[in-house]
Amino acid sequence: MMDGLLRVFVCHVYPLLPVLDLANFLGAVNGTNSDSISLVLFQAVMFAGVAFADLYHLLQEGFRSYNDAPKIFFDRVTLLYEMDVESNPTTMIQILLLMTYWYGQQNVTKGRFYWLRIAFSLATDIGLDRQHQFSNQSVRQRMRQKLWYCCLMRDKLLSITERRQNAHCCHHENLEGLDPDDFEDAALSQA
Template identity: 40%
Template sequence: MPLIELREFLGIVEEGTGDSGRISLLLFQAVMFTGVAFVDMSHLTTAGFATRNKARKAFYLKSRALYDFDYETDRVAIIQALLLMTYWCETPDNQKDTWHWMGVAISLANTIGLHRNPSPTTIPPRKQKLWKRIWWSCFMRDHLVALGMRRPSRIKDEDFDIPMLELEDFETEEFPSHILSCCRTLRNSALLTDLAHLCIAKAKLCLCISHVLSDAQYSVLIRNKGQAMGQEDYTRSSVMLFPMKLDQTDEVRDCDSELAEWLVSSP
């Protein structure tokens, strides 16, 4: 998800003294948590972790502790960190799972107005682009989580007026040579541009998914509705999406056409 100012973030980390700026400790730990999933296992072994999953859990718990203790006050940084924390789910019955963090992130995003078009405001253009990317990251993650967990999506089309992502919203210029000199991706402007195009296509696909998961296609039902349930059943999460039984050929045809158009126009 393109939810951080990567050039600024990596520059501050690379410089290491704080003279060029500071970054949120919560966000830093959340980035470390997500990065653990991709680093070479030899680095994790050197750090004392027997498995990748144990390393991910350790960094996740650091991020969660910082959040639980209200360490961070910048709500934008909190949203960024929470979106990254949605990538951890240890057991289905966790109270604070992917679904929980997603809800908190969206609630905060709405609270500070990330769902509104920043163009008419006096917000600096650079920050406008960041906020726009964060909101669309919320939208994409919300619908992918809903699809994966068979839950209702929280963000509806009518809830925001942020325009679709554009190439100009991304950092596609070649990064300075002193920032992660070992990373060839940051030195490849064409590849960064391709990644931006893929992200835009993903956002458009999630719009299609939102229409598939809309009230016209699926409804929210409670498992075991109408049946006697014990106390244990009442305390378990049971909200899921189920296909509606009505004849909805027109709506299905519209969704099918929209997906076909997306496929044709995708990079």
């Protein structure tokens, strides 16, 4: 099931929300590099992928319905998040952005915008909103800039789909455009 969820994550989630260093993440999952990955981040990736999984495969894995799988995976991520298993703020932002794929009940207090607002709060706390001010960025800085743009893109998309005001007001920011190299990812061809 893990391989299938990773595949649908790479095909359906990652192109619209490239929050990961995909090559390092997949290498850590496959054991081809020595990097470790956060358990919470891994579960968040599985959760985001399950929304695009084939019903037939979910039923084969023992889920009673299509709606059971996302709920179970989201509950795992939420439990790990609330236990403060992860302390790295960059990883937390990645997790929180993936948690915005939850589409449960509309009247719950911890909906998509709840997780998005926390992601924005952490992102501004660690200065992701100021990453665009640096020239000749390192790979790490470019990843942080891409993560900030992911926050902004997810905010715009959720605002449109849910007909709500943006979680973050950025009309006063002078943002540089992203370079096509920021989205170049050799790991996509492997998936």
